[in-house]
Amino acid sequence: MKERTISKILNGLVIAGIILTILALIGTPLSLTALLKSSKMKLSVLNMEWILTACIYVCAVPYLIALFKLKKICKLLTSENSFSPIISKEFQVLAICAFTEAVFFILSNLFLYVVLDFYLYAMTIVPIIIMIFVAVTAGFLFLIMSIIFKRAAEIKEENDLTF
Numbered sequence: 719m720k721e722r723t724i725s726k727i728l729n730g731l732v733i734a735g736i737i738l739t740i741l742a743l744i745g746t747p748l749s750l751t752a753l754l755k756s757s758k759m760k761l762s763v764l765n766m767e768w769i770l771t772a773c774i775y776v777c778a779v780p781y782l783i784a785l786f787k788l789k790k791i792c793k794l795l796t797s798e799n800s801f802s803p804i805i806s807k808e809f810q811v812l813a814i815c816a817f818t819e820a821v822f823f824i825l826s827n828l829f830l831y832v833v834l835d836f837y838l839y840a841m842t843i844v845p846i847i848i849m850i851f852v853a854v855t856a857g858f859l860f861l862i863m864s865i866i867f868k869r870a871a872e873i874k875e876e877n878d879l880t881f
Contacts, residue, residue: 781815
């Protein structure tokens with residue numbers, strides 16, 4: 719009974735994360751346009767809000783893929799066969815998504831710095847470093863989890879063959 723409650727809570731949190739992310743991505747162009755027009759900045763680049771929106775969407779793609787893979791992992795972990803090789807492969811996909819997110823984030827920030835000369839302020843460097851550190855750390859964590867689940871699936875398979 720307790721495991722069912724935990725799995726329902728975990729599944730609900732992942733679904734809430736997916737819904738909130740999609741709503742935030744839908745509202746991004748509107749909020750960026752309003753922010754840039756109300757800030758009274760001289761727009762050196764035509765349609766700057768669309769460039770910013772495109773960079774946000776490019777960075778959001780691996781994140782959304784990772785959220786859907788996490789939902790699949792939650793479903794597999796709560797099933798009868800929680801130590802299957804499929805989970806190991808899903809964790810590898812999550813690791814690839816995390817590393818891709820870090821690379822896309824670095825490239826989009828460099829692109830924005832080159833195109834929009836004002837983007838790189840001292841107060842934006844620290845969050846950029848933290849975001850990249852978190853993405854790379856999560857990627858390595860997912861790789862380690864992949865190895866652990868692969869080894870657990872091998873042990874379970876050996877154990878099932880001996881009985």
